[in-house]
Amino acid sequence: MSTVHFVGAGPGAPDLLTLRGRDLLEQAAVVIYAGSLVNPALLDYTKKGSEIHNSAEMTLDEVIAVMTTASEQGKKIVRLHTGDPSLYGAIREQMDRLKALGISYDICPGVSSFCAAAAALEAEYTLPGVSQTLIITRAEGRTAVPEGEKLSALASHGATMVLFLSAGMLDKVSAELIKGGLSPETPAAIVYKASWPEQQILRGTVGTLAKLGAAEKTALVIVGNVLGDEYELSRLYAPDFTTAFREGRP
Numbered sequence: 001m002s003t004v005h006f007v008g009a010g011p012g013a014p015d016l017l018t019l020r021g022r023d024l025l026e027q028a029a030v031v032i033y034a035g036s037l038v039n040p041a042l043l044d045y046t047k048k049g050s051e052i053h054n055s056a057e058m059t060l061d062e063v064i065a066v067m068t069t070a071s072e073q074g075k076k077i078v079r080l081h082t083g084d085p086s087l088y089g090a091i092r093e094q095m096d097r098l099k100a101l102g103i104s105y106d107i108c109p110g111v112s113s114f115c116a117a118a119a120a121l122e123a124e125y126t127l128p129g130v131s132q133t134l135i136i137t138r139a140e141g142r143t144a145v146p147e148g149e150k151l152s153a154l155a156s157h158g159a160t161m162v163l164f165l166s167a168g169m170l171d172k173v174s175a176e177l178i179k180g181g182l183s184p185e186t187p188a189a190i191v192y193k194a195s196w197p198e199q200q201i202l203r204g205t206v207g208t209l210a211k212l213g214a215a216e217k218t219a220l221v222i223v224g225n226v227l228g229d230e231y232e233l234s235r236l237y238a239p240d241f242t243t244a245f246r247e248g249r250p
Contacts, residue, residue, distance in 0.1 A: 001103055003069045007082040008110015012039045013195035016116065021108050029075040032130055037082035037218060039158055039196060049077075064097045071103045083112040087136065088164055114162045116194035116222045123229065125160045129232030130225050133159035139166035139173050149184055155180025160224035167192075167219035170210040177206050177223060184208075187227035192219040203227075 005024045010016035017025075025031065025045040033043065035054035043052060051070075055063055063079075070077045081089040085107060098105050114136060118125055123132045133167045135154050138145070154161065155177045166173050167190055177186055186208025192200040202212040206223060242248035 002074050002076060002078045004071065004079055004098055004103060004105040005108060005161070006079045006081060006085050006089075006094075006105060007108045008112075009033070009038045009042055009080050009082050010111040011116035011195040012193055013116075014039065014041045015159070016111050016195055017042060017045070018108060018110060021110060024076075024078050024108060025080070027076050028078040030066065030070040031080060032058075032066060032078070033080035034082050038080055038249055042080065055079075058160045060093060060097070063094065064101075067094075068101060068103065072091060081110070084110045087112055087114075088138070103191040113194050113220060114164075117162070117191040120191050120194045120199060120224065121189055123222070123227060125162075125224075125226055127226045127231040128234055130228075130230070131158070131160045133157065135159050135161045136164070137161065138164045138175065139169045141165070141169060151176035151185075152180035155182045155223075158182070158225075160226050161222070163221040163223070166221050170221075173221060174206055174209040180207065182206050182223070187220065187224060187225060188223045189227060190219050190221055194220065229246050 007021045007024055009021070010018070025042070026047060030051045031043070031046055032053040032055050035056035046052065053066055060165060067077055067079070069156055076126070079094065081091065085091045086109070095105055126132050133158065137149060137151070137154055139151055150175065158181070163173065184205060186206040188204055188206050188209055190202040190212055194206055204212050211222070236243065240248045240250060
């Protein structure tokens with residue numbers, strides 16, 4: 001039986017796929033890709049005659065059935081997930097099913113869209129004196145979140161936040177963030193399809209999020225004062241700061 005390779009497709013741009021991910025795609029006989037989110041241009045890396053399945057049209061049972069058949073036939077299998085599969089990739093349930101079936105698997109990490117969004121915004125999520133913490137989460141919609149992880153609770157920390165799967169609920173997002181203690185004037189941005197040719201950036205504040213007009217759920221919402229102009233310089237590069245590699249000068 002052959003191994004199933006879970007591969008992070010990266011944020012969208014084909015050249016942001018890792019070299020390992022590209023090699024696995026080029027060798028794969030069977031590819032199951034997240035068609036609702038993965039840039040189809042990545043399939044150009046597959047070899048002629050590869051069996052391609054769009055998991056957006058499949059159930060978990062159907063995905064596992066394809067993997068099982070291909071593994072029993074000794075075919076190289078790639079399960080292509082958007083970004084990095086560890087974030088909202090629903091890979092745990094697939095891995096548990098494969099483990100129960102005695103099918104081996106491994107994971108090739110990818111560049112997450114939250115990294116590509118920061119690059120698009122020319123932003124640093126962790127700025128001295130502003131925020132040293134990044135919270136990656138989503139707003140509660142049809143699928144609930146744990147009680148202690150509602151946006152209002154997380155917003156109370158004042159840390160930088162990146163919200164996946166939330167751009168279709170901007171009214172709710174804005175209200176919950178303000179309820180949690182963020183000022184309506186806190187900088188915010190929406191990045192749609194970071195790194196894709198059709199990438200779009202919309203900037204505003206927590207209070208104006210709903211007016212920015214992005215209802216596309218694949219967009220990311222970024223919130224925090226790191227999007228503002230005030231911050232402290234890093235102590236690491238201060239002339240009077242001693243490190244293991246450099247003696248500080250008075």
